[in-house]
Amino acid sequence: MKISIVILLTFLYSIVTCGLTNEQLLKTVKQSKRKLLPLNDENFENILNGKRDYHIIAFLTSESSQINCVLCREIAPEFEIIADSWFKDHPDGIETKEEGKKSQPKNIYFFKSEFTESKKLFSMLQLNNIPKIFYFNPTDSKAANNFIREKQEYQFFQGDHKSLMLNWIQDLTGQKINLHIPINQTKLVVHILVGFFTMFFIKRYRKYFFIALSSKITWSIISLIVVLLFTTGYMFNKIRGSPYLIEHPDGRTEYFLPGQQSQLGIETQIMSFLYGILSILVVVLIKRAPEIKNQSVNLVAVVVVSSLIFILFSLLLSIFGLKGIGFPYRFISFF
Known part of the structure; x- marks a missing residue:
């Protein structure tokens, strides 16, 4: 599903004119059906540069057939499940209150950057291979391109990528994320049909079935x-x-x-x-x-x-x- 044209234009206009605050990002996410926001050459400077009062998890990838990144296609749905899971538990974000200098929990926003639309960003980060997942922490720094020094990279290991990424994000942000894995309707229907026809044939040809089984x-x-x-x-x-x-x-x-x-x-x-x-x-x-x-x-x-x-x-x-x-x-x- 695609973000509606109106929401996308509003989003792009806001990031061109000024850096996004937590409230602006939260409003954009709430109005969009996809919780994985686009990060590209048009908007990355306004999102990553300057002061940020939120966590950013950025997935840098490519769906281009010319690049043919197998791991990118494997990781993409796992990353999207984590992003959707966070906003299912926090549809209105995290409410923070000023309590002196005590650290407050902050919102997490998930971005996806496509290589064909983000060549400048990929070049600045000096990427030689993809996919990459970077964490950008909340910061008060206003130095230009400070995000390059602030980033922390996720290391891909063998295993369940969804669980490994989830643990990494929770450790960095200090936030608990409950996974909400969507039901695969097609797979569910296939399993029901396979189960039905299996039981039908076993009952219909049970004599031959038990002969084969023994x-x-x-x-x-x-x-x-x-x-x-x-x-x-x-x-x-x-x-x-x-x-x-x-x-x-x-x-x-x-x-x-x-x-x-x-x-x-x-x-x-x-x-x-x-x-x-x-x-x-x-x-x-x-x-x-x-x-x-x-x-x-x-x-x-x-x-x-x-x-x-x-x-x-x-x-x-x-x-x-x-x-x-x-x-x-x-x-x-x-x-």
Whole structure:
């Protein structure tokens, strides 16, 4: 949803003519449907420069297809949830009262800066990569561009970005933010439909369902899939919150990360597939190939299966070489 034209024009006019006070920002946020305000080359000097009686959290990002920032797209909805959550709990802001020199709680305002609209700001902050999240504390300083020295940067770590960002913001501002995660209506409807049709088919074909459920083959397949997934690092990915793959701005896609402490989601799937196929080929070679009575067919089957095992095992060794620097063993070098 977009901020209405009237609100946006009022907002831009006010920031051009003078720096925004807490009351002006609060009024703008209350009148807008989105609680994530725009920060760009037209308004950043009036918002970030000079005296501020409020906290600012700024998300510097890009939605441009040319830049193709995967992490930007991943962080954006998480950051917006935090911004919306703050204003759900504080729709009228925080009321402050003068009590001598005692520190008073202050409002928090969330901004989003798009690279294509904020090239001057990005240049002043000397950014070489995105996304970035900066905190600007309340200040009485009127020095020009003092915000550059005042900023504090959020460090991106593996894990639940929403929780990590929330803890960082709470520590800096001293304010408690209760998360209000919106219900995904589409996902809810899909889950209801899947549940309904699952129960329908179980009831309709319960005879076949219970036969499949009690089959040794069914449980063997399920067990093998689970063993392969957990052996190749499924829980590692879940705990670390690993991305599925990495797409670079130059169009290059990374499927494997070097080192034993880093892994992508797609690595788990590739390794599970390789181990699974190799296991099946070994079983076929040992159990099924000897049962072929025709010697010519038997020879062809053994050669084909053995060749596939050799090729796939060579691929496995090449992947080990990518993960472990100095790994010396190779058959066919794929990388």
